Amino acid sequence: MKHAALAFHGVSAAYRDELVLERIDASVPAASLCAIVGPNGAGKSTLIKAALGLVPLTAGSVTVLGGTIAAMRGEVGYVPQSESVDWEFPISALEVVLMGSYGRLGLFRRVGRAERMHAMDCLEQVGLTAFADRQISQLSGGQQQRVFLARALMQRARLYLMDEPFAGVDAVTERAILRVLGELRERGCTMVAVHHDLSTVRERFDHVVLLNKRAVAVGPVSTTFTTEALQRTYGGRLAIIDDAESGRTAVVAGS
Amino acid sequence: MTELFRLLSLQDASTRVVMLSTASLAIAAALVGSLAILRRRALVGDAVAHASLPGICLAWFVAGDRSLAIMLLGAFVLGLASMGMMALVHRLTKAREDATMAIAISGFFGLGIVLSRMIQNQPGGNRAGLDGFLFGKAASAVTSDAWLVFAVACVVVAIILALRKEFGLLCFDRDFAASIGRPVQRLDALLLVLVALVTVAGLPSVGVVLVVALLVIPPAAARCWSASLGTMLVVAAVMGAVSAIIGTGLSAVLPPPSGAESGGWPTGPMIVLTAAALLVISMVVAPERGLLTALWRRQRLRSSASRSIGSTP
Numbered sequence: 408m409k410h411a412a413l414a415f416h417g418v419s420a421a422y423r424d425e426l427v428l429e430r431i432d433a434s435v436p437a438a439s440l441c442a443i444v445g446p447n448g449a450g451k452s453t454l455i456k457a458a459l460g461l462v463p464l465t466a467g468s469v470t471v472l473g474g475t476i477a478a479m480r481g482e483v484g485y486v487p488q489s490e491s492v493d494w495e496f497p498i499s500a501l502e503v504v505l506m507g508s509y510g511r512l513g514l515f516r517r518v519g520r521a522e523r524m525h526a527m528d529c530l531e532q533v534g535l536t537a538f539a540d541r542q543i544s545q546l547s548g549g550q551q552q553r554v555f556l557a558r559a560l561m562q563r564a565r566l567y568l569m570d571e572p573f574a575g576v577d578a579v580t581e582r583a584i585l586r587v588l589g590e591l592r593e594r595g596c597t598m599v600a601v602h603h604d605l606s607t608v609r610e611r612f613d614h615v616v617l618l619n620k621r622a623v624a625v626g627p628v629s630t631t632f633t634t635e636a637l638q639r640t641y642g643g644r645l646a647i648i649d650d651a652e653s654g655r656t657a658v659v660a661g662s
Numbered sequence: 663m664t665e666l667f668r669l670l671s672l673q674d675a676s677t678r679v680v681m682l683s684t685a686s687l688a689i690a691a692a693l694v695g696s697l698a699i700l701r702r703r704a705l706v707g708d709a710v711a712h713a714s715l716p717g718i719c720l721a722w723f724v725a726g727d728r729s730l731a732i733m734l735l736g737a738f739v740l741g742l743a744s745m746g747m748m749a750l751v752h753r754l755t756k757a758r759e760d761a762t763m764a765i766a767i768s769g770f771f772g773l774g775i776v777l778s779r780m781i782q783n784q785p786g787g788n789r790a791g792l793d794g795f796l797f798g799k800a801a802s803a804v805t806s807d808a809w810l811v812f813a814v815a816c817v818v819v820a821i822i823l824a825l826r827k828e829f830g831l832l833c834f835d836r837d838f839a840a841s842i843g844r845p846v847q848r849l850d851a852l853l854l855v856l857v858a859l860v861t862v863a864g865l866p867s868v869g870v871v872l873v874v875a876l877l878v879i880p881p882a883a884a885r886c887w888s889a890s891l892g893t894m895l896v897v898a899a900v901m902g903a904v905s906a907i908i909g910t911g912l913s914a915v916l917p918p919p920s921g922a923e924s925g926g927w928p929t930g931p932m933i934v935l936t937a938a939a940l941l942v943i944s945m946v947v948a949p950e951r952g953l954l955t956a957l958w959r960r961q962r963l964r965s966s967a968s969r970s971i972g973s974t975p
Contacts (some may be wrong), residue, residue: 461840502891509828
């Protein structure tokens with residue numbers, strides 16, 4: 408049996424006196440691509456932050472790669488929501504990617520030649536070599552998202568937690584991200600991503616956590632991502648149309 | 663004219679010390695201010711500055727002493743208290759940060775004005791000493807305490823240089839910094855303490871009302887010229903130092919306003935006006951973002967558009 412790369416044991420978390428996560432039990436097997444899916448306000452970002460130890464838990468615990476997050480921090484990569492930062496910040500794409508090496512460098516050591524070369528490598532993997540010295544405000548939304556992905560690659564992690572890596576990206580970026588995620592999985596890495604587009608869950612992910620403050624359903628996409636489970640997650644405002652021929656799923660949200 | 667020459671050639675030992683201390687302070691303030699702006703904490707300096715007036719007065723009451731070190735200690739303590747109060751008001755009233763800062767700025771300054779009136783009515787409490795803290799003393803009066811300010815500035819610059827990488831990360835992406843295990847709350851607190859330190863150290867030369875300018879104007883001007891944080895820090899530091907030197911120089915050289923009792927122009931407004939002039943120049947001529955570049959681009963676009971229309975048969 409494969410051990411879980413990430414496991415939540417009865418996790419609860421509150422934001423300003425309001426419970427946003429209620430007794431979550433969920434586990435993600437190693438070397439899988441897992442989507443966290445649920446309506447707005449379901450606590451998807453909070454779940455990722457709880458795994459990273461960025462929000463205090465009111466109950467329960469999280470196991471990361473078999474240990475505590477404090478012990479395994481160096482093995483965990485993070486891609487925050489791209490709106491969470493100021494893209495007018497005076498910094499180049501390369502400098503953002505280099506931040507992925509800070510965890511290994513510690514507080515006082517400076518970035519050196521080896522880090523720069525590795526960072527250029529990471530930019531190449533997401534197809535942005537030509538943009539290394541660009542100030543980040545001059546990049547498109549998709550390119551900015553790829554810079555964040557390159558920074559995560561720079562972390563050389565075994566578990567990647569991503570908050571909406573596919574939000575508002577162009578087709579080129581989408582392909583680049585999918586290719587990188589595929590390569591990471593072949594290397595045995597585990598990826599957990601908050602995902603909004605229900606119609607692409609089946610083709611892109613193999614594992615899913617359906618979340619609405621509670622873990623409504625957790626498991627392999629093939630058996631867990633069902634109409635019934637989705638309707639329980641979204642409160643019956645969804646219709647799902649399966650097209651057997653193409654294997655695609657169409658999702659219609661009601662008002 | 664001979665005075666100007668004497669000043670610029672730094673023949674006068676006391677002028678040299680004053681320039682050195684004011685310039686080093688301006689450099690420290692520019693570095694801290696750049697980070698504070700990027701972390702959206704620029705106005706914290708103003709709150710600290712206004713809270714320092716009651717701090718200075720309380721130090722006078724408690725110690726009965728006019729030594730600068732004790733007064734600045736009082737200012738620093740009340741500066742930190744104002745930050746604590748802002749956090750408390752924010753938590754209890756749910757008011758936004760801008761509102762809590764306005765509350766702290768006006769509230770503490772009101773207290774300071776009342777206390778300073780009480781001091782003036784006491785024997786030995788003359789107005790000139792406190793006025794110096796409001797708008798900055800004349801350049802000639804600052805000499806004795808210059809080394810204290812210089813020392814504070816050096817400590818602040820050293821801390822920023824040592825932790826530059828971490829502060830950059832904190833300002834750009836706090837969540838990511840926390841995710842790799844950085845003590846973000848402590849770094850945030852350290853940045854606020856540095857803001858308080860430079861603000862308080864700037865009081866003798868620039869004064870309560872204007873000291874925030876040292877934190878904000880040079881970094882804003884520097885941003886016009888910089889695409890990276892490293893460049894921004896260097897340019898801001900240079901602009902801060904230049905403003906301090908020219909401002910202090912003007913204060914020493916200009917003939918005193920007629921009828922003035924204490925004599926000489928206060929350094930604060932001179933430094934601030936010099937910095938503001940540099941900001942205006944930067945906004946106009948800076949490459950990429952400057953006004954002139956924008957006009958030139960528009961002109962070029964227009965002419966190329968009219969040419970392509972003209973060439974259409």
